Amino acid sequence: MITIETMIAVGIFLITYALIIDERIHRSVAAMAGAGVLVFVGIVPWDSVLEHIDFGTIFLLMGMMIIVNVASQSGLFEYLAIRTAKAAHGSPVRVLILFALVTAVTSAFLDNVTTVLLLTPMLLYIAKVMKVNPVPYLIAEIMASNIGGMATLIGDPPNIMIASAANLTFNEFLFTMAPIAAVDLAVVLIMFILIYGKIMKVEPSEQANIKKTIDQLDENNAVKDRKLFNKAIATLIIVVCLFFIHSNIGEYLHVILPFIDSSMTLEPAEVALIGAGLILIWSRVQPDKIFEKIEWTALFFFGGLFVLVGGLINTGVITDISLFILNYVHTTGEAMFIIAWFSAIASAIVDNIPLTAALIPLIQDIGAESSTINIYPLWWALSLGACLGGNGTAIAASANVVVLGISDREGIKITFFDFLKIGLLVLFVTVAIGLGMLYIMF
Numbered sequence: 001m002i003t004i005e006t007m008i009a010v011g012i013f014l015i016t017y018a019l020i021i022d023e024r025i026h027r028s029v030a031a032m033a034g035a036g037v038l039v040f041v042g043i044v045p046w047d048s049v050l051e052h053i054d055f056g057t058i059f060l061l062m063g064m065m066i067i068v069n070v071a072s073q074s075g076l077f078e079y080l081a082i083r084t085a086k087a088a089h090g091s092p093v094r095v096l097i098l099f100a101l102v103t104a105v106t107s108a109f110l111d112n113v114t115t116v117l118l119l120t121p122m123l124l125y126i127a128k129v130m131k132v133n134p135v136p137y138l139i140a141e142i143m144a145s146n147i148g149g150m151a152t153l154i155g156d157p158p159n160i161m162i163a164s165a166a167n168l169t170f171n172e173f174l175f176t177m178a179p180i181a182a183v184d185l186a187v188v189l190i191m192f193i194l195i196y197g198k199i200m201k202v203e204p205s206e207q208a209n210i211k212k213t214i215d216q217l218d219e220n221n222a223v224k225d226r227k228l229f230n231k232a233i234a235t236l237i238i239v240v241c242l243f244f245i246h247s248n249i250g251e252y253l254h255v256i257l258p259f260i261d262s263s264m265t266l267e268p269a270e271v272a273l274i275g276a277g278l279i280l281i282w283s284r285v286q287p288d289k290i291f292e293k294i295e296w297t298a299l300f301f302f303g304g305l306f307v308l309v310g311g312l313i314n315t316g317v318i319t320d321i322s323l324f325i326l327n328y329v330h331t332t333g334e335a336m337f338i339i340a341w342f343s344a345i346a347s348a349i350v351d352n353i354p355l356t357a358a359l360i361p362l363i364q365d366i367g368a369e370s371s372t373i374n375i376y377p378l379w380w381a382l383s384l385g386a387c388l389g390g391n392g393t394a395i396a397a398s399a400n401v402v403v404l405g406i407s408d409r410e411g412i413k414i415t416f417f418d419f420l421k422i423g424l425l426v427l428f429v430t431v432a433i434g435l436g437m438l439y440i441m442f
Helices: 004-022 027-041 046-052 055-072 076-087 092-109 112-130 135-149 157-166 170-200 204-216 226-256 268-283 287-292 296-314 317-326 332-347 352-369 376-391 398-409 416-441
Strands: none
Touching: 004 027, 004 296, 004 317, 004 416, 027 296, 046 296, 055 076, 055 112, 055 226, 055 268, 055 287, 055 296, 055 398, 076 092, 076 112, 076 204, 076 226, 092 112, 092 135, 092 170, 092 226, 112 135, 112 204, 112 398, 135 170, 135 376, 135 398, 135 416, 157 170, 157 352, 157 376, 170 376, 170 416, 226 268, 296 317, 296 352, 296 398, 317 352, 332 352, 332 376, 332 416, 352 376, 376 416
């Protein structure tokens, strides 16, 4: 039964989404305004607002923004950019391929937001040196980040949630989703070369000049502060190592310090904040200068978006839609198809974290009530759709918002519809390929 609260929640969400697409009002303002209305009318009670906001995402973003901003003062990203450009030998297409591969592999082991925060400044610097349009490279970076994040248990938040609910291991994720990610990435790179080939092409004489210019660059001269440079690298190594072992850090610490509980774990957000605190204390940089560079608009956008989706969850909209669709499913293959495409399309519209949270109990219910459907393949279909759906629109994933926010700050405009034209194409192609591979596996 559709209630007045349901209609209000859906109406506010659609109006807010229309304002975000229109772009005459900043997306952060639109999201915060929509969230405020939901709280005002009581659909999301004030006492429960914090329950809907994923502070793990917010603090992870904040911590990594601090680390990246401090590291950038040392010249670290310019150093890496020059090394990367030299490895590509001045070829725009090689730069695209190289950065996509680096982004995908890094996203498989770090969260997507951390990856793009580290790589986007480097990519912009290379594009500036090579005098090429950075837009194809930035969009390719986003696509590669979301595809790579699908490959492992720790690559994307939905995978962590799915693994916890279904008791899936790291190796299961690696052997099931990594091959799909590899094939999808290869296809997407071919698509980008075909679509943006003319934009990335430069005259042979110009390319020779670019290569000569890049070869003359000395990456060591890019280092502004050698001590800060070394501290930034050390901090990043510590943070990366903590990300690798955060889920079972207690086992390692217990060997050294027996009084520590071996079941102790660290959330990714805790790792980011530990790294942020470490580099701020160690580097002695002025914190006010660093805090000014935090993408506060992105953080407030996510806060508002979480509350908006919370309104849909509170009124049962997401669950009702899911149940309605799955009422017509009778086989495992049909269920995989519905789960993958529904989660992919829905994830292009709403955040994939609360969406995954709503679909996990639904899949569990199917397993409890159906004797004909094997739910094991459904977990992989959910991972496929939730992760790749992030490529659909400019606001579908955290990495998208962060990259577009950085590019906007640098004066590089990528509109919602600019992203949508390539994003939807990538979404449908990659999900179709992934679903086909899952059918073959299961």
